[in-house]
Every structure is written in C-alpha cells, then in structure tokens.
Amino acid sequence: MKPKEIKLIIDSKLEDVALVGREVNKLCSAAGCPLLEASDVELCVVEAVTNSIEHAYKLKAGHKVEVAFAIYSDELIVGVCDTGEPMDPKLLEEKGPSSFLFDPDNLESIPEGGRGLAIIKEIMDSVNYTSKEGKNCFTMKKKLGA
Amino acid sequence: MEIVQEQVNGVDVLRLEGRLDASSSKEIKDRISDLAKNKRVNLVVDMAGINFIDSSGLGSLVASLRSANKLGGDIRIASLQDQVRAIFELTRLHRIFEIFDDSLTAAKSF
Structure with missing residues (x-):
C-alpha cells in the first residue's frame, strides 16, 4: 500500500507547535488510529518540535521546523527536522523509563523538566537522530494496531 | 489556554x-505563584477543559506543587480527560498528585 504522506513546515515559535500537533492527530485518526494512539503520536510530535525550537533554535523565531509524516497500513513514520544546533546524541541514549523514577515522598528530588525524550521513547517503537550537513532530523516510528 | x-x-x-x-x-505557573504570594497555597487545578498536555505542562504542575508544598500547601488535580490521565500515568506523576473525579470532591478533600 502506498503511504499517505504530508509535510508541514512551521516557524520556530512555540505558539505554532499546536498547529502541527493537531494536524498529526487528525491524520492519525483519519487513518483509523484509536483516540489514545492518535493523542500519543501528537504528543511525540509536539515534544520533538518543541525540542527543536527550545534547544536547536534557542527559542528564536524566524527558523523553519519541518515535520514529514507518513502513514502505512501497519506503521507510521514522523521526521522532525531543523537546521539549528545539533542535540548531543548521548542525551537520547540516556533518556528512558528511568527518567520517570523518583521518590514520591521527596518532592524536591523530582525534576521540573527532562521528560520529553523519555516520553517519546516510551510511546514510539524506535527513534533515530541524525545531524548531517547542517540539518538535524529526529525520526520516530510506531507500529499501528500493536 | 484560558x-x-x-x-x-x-x-x-x-x-x-x-x-x-x-x-x-x-x-499556570505564574498564576499559582501569585496565589502563593497571598498565602493561598491549597489549590485545585480542574483540567476538564484540557485536551492536551505535554512535558512542559507537566513540568509547570510539578514546579507549582513543589512551591505550594514548601509553604505547607497542596495542589490537587480534578477532572482529567482520558488522554491526559494516560500521560500522568506514563510519567508516574499520578504518584505525587492527588487526582479526583471533579473539583468539588477535590476541594472538599482539604
């Protein structure tokens, strides 16, 4: 089956991230994803785009973030690309389920941030980050109906 | 967000x-911080109208809970939609917030 593909480009502004998120959610739903699965995919895309804006572009508007979305009968693939400062790939290796471990009786030990990549890794089946010739791409894959 | x-x-x-x-x-962080300045640190955050939360949103609630807690207060959560509840559970933050079905029950729990 040919995939359904769409590419969305937004300016690097946090207030525009929802535009991409909502669209991805709609595309997933139209392809038959259950509500919670479509919401999960939306969340991962929002986290990845927000990372590009906050970390690659340091919250400066006027840069592009590209989201390429492809949905097959059994899998979806989303790529989020920017041309900002590359992410340290070690960060992606370090984040995982242990990022959600904390002592609930010691609120001060619970970090405010640092959950985004861990959430993506929990929800998606695979993630990959590349940085080549000034373009950084974060690719996420998820089996559908699993 | 309203x-x-x-x-x-x-x-x-x-x-x-x-x-x-x-x-x-x-x-939300600023609003809760303003209330805390007036010693209003027992709060309910009713999220019936929130259909999407990300890690930044969760982080703002964690930071607010820590601030309220330091001043002897608490922040209780009410009325989570299913997809939002799922993110609280995925990140295990349901272990630090008391979560209620509605804001009246949450308010009465103080």
Missing part, C-alpha cells in the same frame, strides 16, 4: 481550558 479562577468550598479552584504545553505552561 484560566478561570473561582472558590469552591473555600478553596481556590483554577479551571483550565485548552492546551497545557510549552507555550502556555508559564501562565
């Missing part, structure tokens, strides 16, 4: 509407 503030059973309730994400997370 924030409507009201009193229920003598407790401040913040009703949120929209998306709690990186572009709106500071609003």
Whole structure:
C-alpha cells in the first residue's frame, strides 16, 4: 500500500507547535488510529518540535521546523527536522523509563523538566537522530494496531 | 489556554481550558505563584477543559506543587480527560498528585 504522506513546515515559535500537533492527530485518526494512539503520536510530535525550537533554535523565531509524516497500513513514520544546533546524541541514549523514577515522598528530588525524550521513547517503537550537513532530523516510528 | 479562577468550598479552584504545553505552561505557573504570594497555597487545578498536555505542562504542575508544598500547601488535580490521565500515568506523576473525579470532591478533600 502506498503511504499517505504530508509535510508541514512551521516557524520556530512555540505558539505554532499546536498547529502541527493537531494536524498529526487528525491524520492519525483519519487513518483509523484509536483516540489514545492518535493523542500519543501528537504528543511525540509536539515534544520533538518543541525540542527543536527550545534547544536547536534557542527559542528564536524566524527558523523553519519541518515535520514529514507518513502513514502505512501497519506503521507510521514522523521526521522532525531543523537546521539549528545539533542535540548531543548521548542525551537520547540516556533518556528512558528511568527518567520517570523518583521518590514520591521527596518532592524536591523530582525534576521540573527532562521528560520529553523519555516520553517519546516510551510511546514510539524506535527513534533515530541524525545531524548531517547542517540539518538535524529526529525520526520516530510506531507500529499501528500493536 | 484560558484560566478561570473561582472558590469552591473555600478553596481556590483554577479551571483550565485548552492546551497545557510549552507555550502556555508559564501562565499556570505564574498564576499559582501569585496565589502563593497571598498565602493561598491549597489549590485545585480542574483540567476538564484540557485536551492536551505535554512535558512542559507537566513540568509547570510539578514546579507549582513543589512551591505550594514548601509553604505547607497542596495542589490537587480534578477532572482529567482520558488522554491526559494516560500521560500522568506514563510519567508516574499520578504518584505525587492527588487526582479526583471533579473539583468539588477535590476541594472538599482539604
């Protein structure tokens, strides 16, 4: 089956991230994803785009973030690309389920941030980050109906 | 995101509407911080109108809970939509927030 593909480009502004998120959610739903699965995919895309804006572009508007979305009968693939400062790939290796471990009786030990990549890794089946010739791409894959 | 503030059973309730994400997370943090300055640290955050939360939104609630807790207060959560509840559970933050089905029950729990 040919995939359904769409590419969305937004300016690097946090207030525009929802535009991409909502669209991805709609595309997933139209392809038959259950509500919670479509919401999960939306969340991962929002986290990845927000990372590009906050970390690659340091919250400066006027840069592009590209989201390429492809949905097959059994899998979806989303790529989020920017041309900002590359992410340290070690960060992606370090984040995982242990990022959600904390002592609930010691609120001060619970970090405010640092959950985004861990959430993506929990929800998606695979993630990959590349940085080549000034373009950084974060690719996420998820089996559908699993 | 919209924030409507009201009193229920003598407790401040913040009703949120929209998306709690990186572009709106500071609003809720600032609102709770302003209340804390007036020693109003027992709060209910009613999220019936929130259909999306991301890690920044969760982070703002964690930071607010820590601030309230330091001043002897608490932040209780009410009315989570299924997809939002799922994110609280995925990140295990349901272990630090008391979560109620509605804001009246949450307000009465203080």
